[in-house]
Amino acid sequence: MSPKRPVPTGSPADGPWWTRPDPTGETDTGEFGLRFECTQCGNCCTGPSGYVQYTDDEANAMARDLGITREAFDARYTRDTIFGPSLTETETEFGFDCVFLDRETTPGKALCRVYRSRPAQCRTWPFWKDNLKSPSHWSRATRTCPGMNTGTLHPPETIALTVERDTGAAREG
Ligand code: SF4
Numbered sequence: 092m093s094p095k096r097p098v099p100t101g102s103p104a105d106g107p108w109w110t111r112p113d114p115t116g117e118t119d120t121g122e123f124g125l126r127f128e129c130t131q132c133g134n135c136c137t138g139p140s141g142y143v144q145y146t147d148d149e150a151n152a153m154a155r156d157l158g159i160t161r162e163a164f165d166a167r168y169t170r171d172t173i174f175g176p177s178l179t180e181t182e183t184e185f186g187f188d189c190v191f192l193d194r195e196t197t198p199g200k201a202l203c204r205v206y207r208s209r210p211a212q213c214r215t216w217p218f219w220k221d222n223l224k225s226p227s228h229w230s231r232a233t234r235t236c237p238g239m240n241t242g243t244l245h246p247p248e249t250i251a252l253t254v255e256r257d258t259g260a261a262r263e264g
């Protein structure tokens with residue numbers, strides 16, 4: 092028999108499924124929150140053709156990181172989509188890689204060339220609204236993201252802040 096666990100501040104018992112212990116149903120640790128640690132496999136930055144949205148400020152930050160003007164950034168790395176401007180893609184043996192996915196620098200790893208300034212769409216993965224709709228949505232996403240349900244435990248408070256920054260309501264889940 093184990094003692095009752097207190098409900099953490101900001102995580103009411105009637106909150107979303109991921110604010111309660113053992114949310115994935117795959118562990119029996121009674122932990123609050125979700126585990127995630129990126130393995131740098133690159134799966135989330137490739138696959139079927141999609142889009143990576145960014146704000147004006149994020150585009151400026153990426154251009155600064157790359158050491159190019161905003162005009163050059165727009166011309167080289169962006170395209171218009173029905174969801175607005177997006178980063179471009181490069182077709183590879185893995186699928187449609189984001190133009191900033193770097194498979195060369197570190198063998199066996201897929202890295203982001205604009206990691207420090209990557210857009211919120213990328214920063215908020217895997218804590219997207221779509222993935223957090225239900226345990227089965229979360230579980231489905233784990234099929235392509237090996238970092239989910241492993242590594243660092245992210246408490247509900249942190250996840251909630253990340254979810255707020257996910258603006259990709261129209262994105263395919
Ligand atoms: S799919 Fe998951 S583990 Fe792989 S690079 Fe993306 S976030 Fe990291």
Ligand code: SF4
Binds near residue numbers: 136143178190205209
């Ligand atoms: S900007 Fe970086 S993290 Fe985002 S999709 Fe492109 S390579 Fe992946």
